[in-house]
Amino acid sequence: MAKPGYGKRSAPDQSPPRKGDFGHLPARAAYLASLLDRLCENAAMDAKTIAKSQPLYGxxxxxxxLNELGVAGHLRRVRQSVPPGEGVSGTRWVVHTYWSRTARDNEWWATFLKGDVTDVQKQKKADVQEPPDAEEDPEASHAVSLAPLNSPRSDRNSGPSTAYDTLARLGLREPRLVLSANDCAALEQLAADWLARGATPEHLTHALVAGLPETVHSPRAxxxxxxxxxxxxxxxVVPPTPATPGPRRPLLMECTDCGVPGRPEALPGGLCRGCRGREEGGTGVSRQPARQPDPAVRFLAAQVRAGMRLPVRA
Known part of the structure; x- marks a missing residue:
């Protein structure tokens, strides 16, 4: 695990995990991507820790x-400011590594850092929760039309409602109030009205069993x-007070390789211009030409090696 405030953060609106999520990646990247995807929140995402956690790669x-995964759209590193008094030892900036099982393009990551992805995600969830169309599912429409508007919507396939269950359990609490299934169904709406007005099942049970006569001839009545x-x-009904959004903490993307901060548009693929120039296909091989040794240094080194081969005279 990383220090508090650091480490892995899961990006929103990801597809559920399934076989072949990283089949489009090379073998090494797919292996490490599967490992990173299984890490929990706040797990350390630095190269040293990841190298220790698996036996194949240094x-x-x-x-x-990690650079390859950033270019593929699965990973971004972000700096976030911390107000004074928060964090550990007065830390003012923390580094999050955002991970997305679903590959994202540069525009999505830029929008996410601006805070606009949340609204899109809420809209998608609202669309998913809409009721089925009557023309597409006539049986579902018929079932909804048969349910009275003022009756508790309990699904007998998944279990009785809380009101029904509370009435059915009265006989366990007080043998004089044993109710049949028909009794519970007939009284379910009244019990549901209690719960709708803030009563708890325990409060409802206590009100029904307290001060009973010695003999109860008709428990239902x-x-x-x-x-x-x-x-x-x-x-x-008091409408909830809308929460006043606090000041948004600025997010600043940083290069996955060297850590230099910059705006999202300046770091396509999560890499700065210098690191993109040094990378060739994400292999991390430097493209700078090798330095040639000075001829004078080579001459002196040859003399030293020749002197070491001469026999030592007594």
Whole structure:
């Protein structure tokens, strides 16, 4: 795990994990991507830690692979400012490595850092939760039309409603109030009204079993009478106070390789211009020409090696 405030962050709106998520990547990148995808939140994402956590690749290979994953759209490193008084030892900037199982392009990452992706994600969820169209699913439409508008919407396939279950459990709490299935169904709406007005199942049970007569001839009639007479008052619905969004902490992307900060448009693929020039296909091999040794140095080195081969005289 990374230090508090650092490490892995999962990007929003990812596709669920499935076989072949990273089949489009080379073998080394696909192997490490599968490893990174299984890491939990706040896990360390530096090359040294990742190299220690698996037996196949060292730090240099891991560092090059992280660059490849950034270019492929799975990874971005971001700096985030921390207000004074937060964090550890007065840290003012923390580094997050955002990970996305779904490959994203540069425009998506830039939009995400601006905070605009959340609204798109909420809209997608709202679209998914819309009820089915009556023309596409006539049986679902028919089932909805049969349900009374003022009755509790309990799904008998998944289990009884809380109101029904509370009434059914009365007999376990008080043997004089054993109700049949028909009794519970007939009284379910009254019990649901109690719960809708803020009563808890325990509160409802206590109100029904407290002060019972010595003999109860009709449990259903007595429970109905008490549900009506002791009904809690309706409470005014107070709309929730909208939370005032605090000041957004600035996010600054940094180069996956060298860590130099910059705007998203200046770091396509998560790499700065200098690192993109040194990289060839994400291998991390430097393109700078090798330095040639000075001829004078080579001459002196040859003399030293020749002197070492001469026999030592007594």
């Amino acid at each position: 730090q240099a290979a891991v560092r090059s692979t 007595l429970v109905r009478r008490r549900l009506l007479d002791k009904m809690p008052p309706e409470r005014a």
